[in-house]
Amino acid sequence: MTDDQTSAAVREHVEAFNDGDLERLMAGFAEDALWITGETVVRGLGELRSFFGGAIDGLRPNLAVENLVAQDCRAACQMTETLLFEQEQRSYSIAAFFRLRDGLITSAKVYREGSAKVA
Structure with a gap:
């Protein structure tokens, strides 16, 4: 993959x-994708669908890309996440590191400032 293709795939993930x-979000994942955020490890399309479906419905999150660096099939992304938790809007700085294969995310590791747990 070119750097531009990798960047475009990550941006499409964020937009979806x-x-x-x-x-649309699920279409960007490889069948065997691995997603890690904090202590949460999610494997495969079934678990990813449940994980992201719950996050989208429960937290109504929004990501703003601050910086995105891509090289070949890897990307590092600095973002601000804004979400609703206990009826209060909160913002967190996060960093995510992606690996892709054939234009699909195969793994991601996400770090939230302070803690991966929303509190």
Whole structure:
């Protein structure tokens, strides 16, 4: 993959997430994808669908890309996440590191400032 293709795939992931479009979001993952955020480890399309569906419905999150660096099939992304938790809007700085294969996300590791748990 070129750097531009990798960047475009990550941006498409973020846009689908922000739009709450679960089908579009899932189309960007490889069948065997791995997603890690904090202590949560999610494997495969079934678990990813449940994980992201719950996040989209429960937290109504929005991601703003601050910086995105891509090289070959890897990307690092600094973002601000804004979400609704206990009827209060909150914002967090997050960093995510992606690996892709054939234009699809195969793994991601996400770090939230302070803690991966929303509190």
